[in-house]
Amino acid sequence: MRVLLHLCCGPCAIYPLKRLRAKGHEVSGLFYNPNIHPYQEFRRRMGAVRELADAANFPVEIERKYGLSEYLQQVVFHEQERCPICYEMRLVKTVETAVAQGFEGFTTTLLYSKYQNHGLLIRRCEQLAEAHNLSFVYEDFREGWQEGIDSSIEMGLYRQPYCGCIYSEQERYDKRWKKRRKAEAAARAALQSQ
Numbered sequence: 001m002r003v004l005l006h007l008c009c010g011p012c013a014i015y016p017l018k019r020l021r022a023k024g025h026e027v028s029g030l031f032y033n034p035n036i037h038p039y040q041e042f043r044r045r046m047g048a049v050r051e052l053a054d055a056a057n058f059p060v061e062i063e064r065k066y067g068l069s070e071y072l073q074q075v076v077f078h079e080q081e082r083c084p085i086c087y088e089m090r091l092v093k094t095v096e097t098a099v100a101q102g103f104e105g106f107t108t109t110l111l112y113s114k115y116q117n118h119g120l121l122i123r124r125c126e127q128l129a130e131a132h133n134l135s136f137v138y139e140d141f142r143e144g145w146q147e148g149i150d151s152s153i154e155m156g157l158y159r160q161p162y163c164g165c166i167y168s169e170q171e172r173y174d175k176r177w178k179k180r181r182k183a184e185a186a187a188r189a190a191l192q193s194q
């Protein structure tokens with residue numbers, strides 16, 4: 001099957017690409033991630049995708065436009081829902097591209113990450129597949145988590161330290177913010193248990 005693989009970054013694509021090819025699919029990639037900030041980080045991740053594409057003889061379409069405004073216009077005032085919104089932006093673009101370019105199926109490297117909402121991704125991909133008359137090519141790519149990490153280190157690919165958006169960058173580095181979030185969650189849980 002001709003499959004369009006949405007790419008969140010280079011390292012996360014290694015294992016899914018290997019698995020899809022092993023199953024006999026003809027795989028092309030789409031890098032479309034308006035969520036990645038700031039600009040230098042976006043460029044680094046785009047560069048890693050290019051390196052992988054060259055090394056693996058992997059045809060990839062790259063959206064070079066930096067999506068700061070596009071992403072924030074969707075997410076601001078809806079920060080609690082930012083991940084589903086972020087998935088939606090990227091998955092919709094992927095299925096639209098797949099339809100426009102005559103692919104039979106699609107999937108996403110977001111299914112490789114242990115940190116994403118796997119169940120939500122599956123549900124939304126299934127809905128989009130049905131609505132666009134495409135096959136959603138599912139596999140639990142998380143099984144290759146360590147293999148993908150090892151391969152990316154061997155290849156010397158840039159490995160990102162946080163998910164992508166500016167909010168996740170703060171979550172990664174701001175220890176006081178993390179503590180506050182933990183305390184808020186504990187307070188909410190205590191209230192719910194009363």
Ligand code: SF4
Nearest residue numbers: 082083086163164165
């Ligand atoms: S944490 Fe990751 S998935 Fe969630 S909105 Fe930010 S970049 Fe997107």
